Amino acid sequence: MTGRTQPLHSVSSLLAEVDHVLQRGLAPGATVHPTGFDALDATLTGGLRSGELVLLGGPAGNGKTTLGFQLARNAVAAGGTALVFSYEHEAHTLLERLISMEAMESFEGAGAMDSFGISTAADVHSVRRAMEAGSGGASLDELLSSLPGGREAHATLTGYGDRLHLHESSGATTTLEEVSRVVREVATCDGRPPLVLVDYLQKIPIAGTTEDERTTAAVEGLKDLALEVGAPIVAISAADKEALASGHRMRTHDLRGTSSLAYEADVVLILSDKVDVVSREHLVYDLGNVQRFRDWTVLSVEKNRHGRSHVELEFAKDFEHGRFHTRGNEVKERLIDERVFTT
Numbered sequence: 001m002t003g004r005t006q007p008l009h010s011v012s013s014l015l016a017e018v019d020h021v022l023q024r025g026l027a028p029g030a031t032v033h034p035t036g037f038d039a040l041d042a043t044l045t046g047g048l049r050s051g052e053l054v055l056l057g058g059p060a061g062n063g064k065t066t067l068g069f070q071l072a073r074n075a076v077a078a079g080g081t082a083l084v085f086s087y088e089h090e091a092h093t094l095l096e097r098l099i100s101m102e103a104m105e106s107f108e109g110a111g112a113m114d115s116f117g118i119s120t121a122a123d124v125h126s127v128r129r130a131m132e133a134g135s136g137g138a139s140l141d142e143l144l145s146s147l148p149g150g151r152e153a154h155a156t157l158t159g160y161g162d163r164l165h166l167h168e169s170s171g172a173t174t175t176l177e178e179v180s181r182v183v184r185e186v187a188t189c190d191g192r193p194p195l196v197l198v199d200y201l202q203k204i205p206i207a208g209t210t211e212d213e214r215t216t217a218a219v220e221g222l223k224d225l226a227l228e229v230g231a232p233i234v235a236i237s238a239a240d241k242e243a244l245a246s247g248h249r250m251r252t253h254d255l256r257g258t259s260s261l262a263y264e265a266d267v268v269l270i271l272s273d274k275v276d277v278v279s280r281e282h283l284v285y286d287l288g289n290v291q292r293f294r295d296w297t298v299l300s301v302e303k304n305r306h307g308r309s310h311v312e313l314e315f316a317k318d319f320e321h322g323r324f325h326t327r328g329n330e331v332k333e334r335l336i337d338e339r340v341f342t343t
């Protein structure tokens with residue numbers, strides 16, 4: 001079922017409604033959008049649910065946009081729809097990341113690795129260079145065909161392109177009301193609510209004297225929208241400056257603005273570089289670990305209304321191709337609260 005109709009129900013009316021929905025061949029529970037990351041889906045008992053607000057936080061440059069955008073891509077690759085509000089990146093920048101991501105996915109799908117076991121699918125830089133150089137009049141397909149995996153990426157994007165919507169949002173004009181209008185428009189056009197990504201929460205222009213007031217209004221507005229439209233909304237959240245400067249591991253209470261962030265959210269995910277948060281004993285006795293851990297990101301499920309919380313998962317970075325590897329595990333090493341490296 002999507003969206004809220006009326007607030008008051010008797011259990012009898014609910015039973016009748018569920019029966020009616022079942023007889024139409026539909027599912028009466030929430031719509032589950034798998035994240036495409038098996039370890040995360042297992043923790044979230046299936047994935048992200050309609051009506052849920054998911055907060056995604058972490059220090060700058062740790063991959064929040066990359067993960068959020070990959071969640072949107074995975075939703076459409078699995079047959080769903082997604083809508084990305086990007087206050088930080090132009091649509092073309094996201095498109096370049098997407099082309100590289102799909103080139104790499106196609107290489108992996110085909111098992112196309114060179115003799116060193118390293119794939120040579122076009123990275124984001126190559127895609128950007130090709131776009132900036134132009135094609136001298138040749139078509140996009142011809143341009144992309146000159147890049148490893150580019151032709152396959154183009155075919156994949158053409159396949160799901162109608163279901164992935166990118167909104168170049170503005171800190172001046174893309175208000176909560178505008179976000180709400182666009183989400184409804186896309187839901188109507190696509191015939192079902194999309195997975196929504198907001199990158200990022202504190203950029204939504206909202207009246208209010210303090211940052212706490214503005215952030216509270218933003219999370220409450222997004223949570224209401226998620227419930228009304230029946231969409232999962234993933235909102236990236238910036239960290240408090242003090243949290244970043246003090247050299248400790250970032251947690252939910254370090255998200256910028258207010259404690260209401262944690263109350264309103266159904267799921268809170270925090271990204272950290274593994275090398276920053278692993279306990280010191282794993283570093284001092286094996287220096288090789290420092291380099292290995294730099295390649296991994298820890299995704300902490302700090303709040304989870306539908307399953308276990310305080311779960312620490314890890315995923316390998318592949319930022320050159322604008323993505324994380326989707327195969328991940330629970331972290332085996334002991335993690336700390338204080339960061340080892342503060343740079």
Ligand SMILES: Nc1ncnc2c1ncn2[C@@H]1O[C@H](COP(=O)(O)OP(=O)(O)OP(=O)(O)O)[C@@H](O)[C@H]1O
Binds near residue numbers: 059060067088320
């Ligand atoms: N083409 C690329 N090749 C390699 N690394 C890249 C490339 N583009 C971006 N990166 C790196 O990928 C990382 C993740 O970028 P992303 O935009 O996802 O981070 P973020 O957490 O959203 O950052 P911010 O908080 O600054 O918006 C960054 O450290 C960035 O330097």
